[in-house]
Amino acid sequence: MANKQAKKLYLLTGTDEAQISSAAERLVEELLGPNPDPFVCDIIQEGDTGANHETLRTLVRSIMSPPFMGEHKTVWLKHSSAFASEGDAKANDPLAVALRELSALIQAGLPDYLTLILDGPNCDGRKALYKACSAQGEVRVFARPDLSRPRGHDEMTAILQQAAQLKGVQLPPPVCEYLLDVLGGDSAAIDSELEKIICYIGGTDKEVTLADVQQVCVGRGEEQSWAVAEALGQRDLQKSLAVADSLVSQSKNPDQTARSLIMSAAGFFRQSLRILVFIHENRLATPTALKLYLEALPAEKKSKNRREITGMHPYRVMKLAEQAERYSPHEMIQAIRILRDALWQTVSSSTAAAVALENALLQIIGWQQCRR
Structure with missing residues (x-):
């Protein structure tokens, strides 16, 4: 009653x-x-x-x-x-x-x-x-957390921790941070991700480690970043626009997805710049030479951070280096600025995030293709 x-x-x-x-x-x-x-x-x-x-x-x-x-x-x-x-x-x-x-x-x-x-x-x-x-x-x-705003990360963290507590699971800070990246602001996916973790570790009384979570949880944000990077890396305007349109139109939150894609695109160019600098600093002539260099690195010199060049898979770094060669350093810097301005436009004006993303891609790839 x-x-x-x-x-x-x-x-x-x-x-x-x-x-x-x-x-x-x-x-x-x-x-x-x-x-x-x-x-x-x-x-x-x-x-x-x-x-x-x-x-x-x-x-x-x-x-x-x-x-x-x-x-x-x-x-x-x-x-x-x-x-x-x-x-x-x-x-x-x-x-x-x-x-x-x-x-x-x-x-x-x-x-x-x-x-x-x-x-x-x-x-x-x-x-x-x-x-x-x-x-x-x-x-x-x-309210659905908006990860493009400063408070969005804290709000999503609180939602995740509350859901874990209700299931009797303790999430250490590194695990929580990784899951936030996996979820990409999608609170609807929290329950299924926690259930996967509980099943994998064998119950709520077991310790949750980052290694466990990385085995069973792969994020939408990571998949989206990969799709955007592939299209940008090929310097293919039509494919880039098609990928962006597909991901945004299928999303439950198109504006947030479009902003996330803008940030992913900027991440691609920042990573490409870092790879070019790494190649220059280590006097490597080709992407293949970069792959061989990373494969030969002693274990103690390899980073445990998957976002660092020495922590990434050598083949993946080689492919990124091949894509980076399609842009000059000046073009990469200009692309980052364009994407920065596009992201700011989505929060400071009435321009839809999808429109800002499309305009940015047109400026980065379309303008460059017209020059060629």
């Missing part, structure tokens, strides 16, 4: 759908236990067609219907996608009208026998439903 001290209304919303859903499920378990009795908990969820006004009509009917057994019941609108369709006060779309009716019902006060839980993304804080829930109950907002 529900705790009599609990609030009667909860709205869980924001921009991070994964966090919202997870928090709602924990809340229901906290209030009703792991397996809620269907006689005291009415779960209302959208069908395959997604948000529609009939689902909200069903919700309203359930709210107004006294409990079948006992003196109290909980109604849960589970993982709704309807909130973004609220519109303005004059919107006459059936879904918008149904949302306004729900807002009015909540604002008027819920029956004493009821606890209402609503969860779903994008409930606008300026509109009636959010305001009604805030006035009559508790609103919990979950």
Whole structure:
């Protein structure tokens, strides 16, 4: 049964759908236990067609219907996608009208026998439903971390550590940092990555090491970086634009993905510059000579950091060196500046990140190809 001290209304919303859903499920378990009795908990969820006004009509009917057994019941609108369709006060779309009716019902006060839980993304804080829930109950907002901003890293770290704690897993700082790189801001992937780690190490009571995690967790960010580097390394404008468009269009967060690709592209040129400097400092004539040099390095001179040239696989460094030869040092420096300006444009203006990325690629490769 529900705790009599609990609030009667909860709205869980924001921009991070994964966090919202997870928090709602924990809340229901906290209030009703792991397996809620269907006689005291009415779960209302959208069908395959997604948000529609009939689902909200069903919700309203359930709210107004006294409990079948006992003196109290909980109604849960589970993982709704309807909130973004609220519109303005004059919107006459059936879904918008149904949302306004729900807002009015909540604002008027819920029956004493009821606890209402609503969860779903994008409930606008300026509109009636959010305001009604805030006035009559508790609103919990979950924002998707934006890793392009200074606080984004700390926010994602907190989300990851909380999820690990709930599963009974301790993540040492190096493991946490590696997982943040793997996740690339995608909180929806946290649960599956933690489950993979737990299965691999043999339980939550085992120590989690960086080596273990590197064996089973490969990040989307790393895959994206590889795809971008390959296209840029070939100095192929058409392929670079196609790769960028494919990755952005398939993303749940296109703006964040586009910004990540801008940073990956800048990383490619920075790494290429470092390789050229390394070749010059060690008086190596060709990429093949670089590969042989790295293979012959004594173990004590090899870095444990996979981002350092001496810590990377010699063949991978050779391929990067071959790609780097397609650009002059001046062109690389200019490319880094263009990408820096593109990233700044995404946070200081209304320009879409995907547009800024495309323009940067056109400037870096298109302009150079026109000169040739």
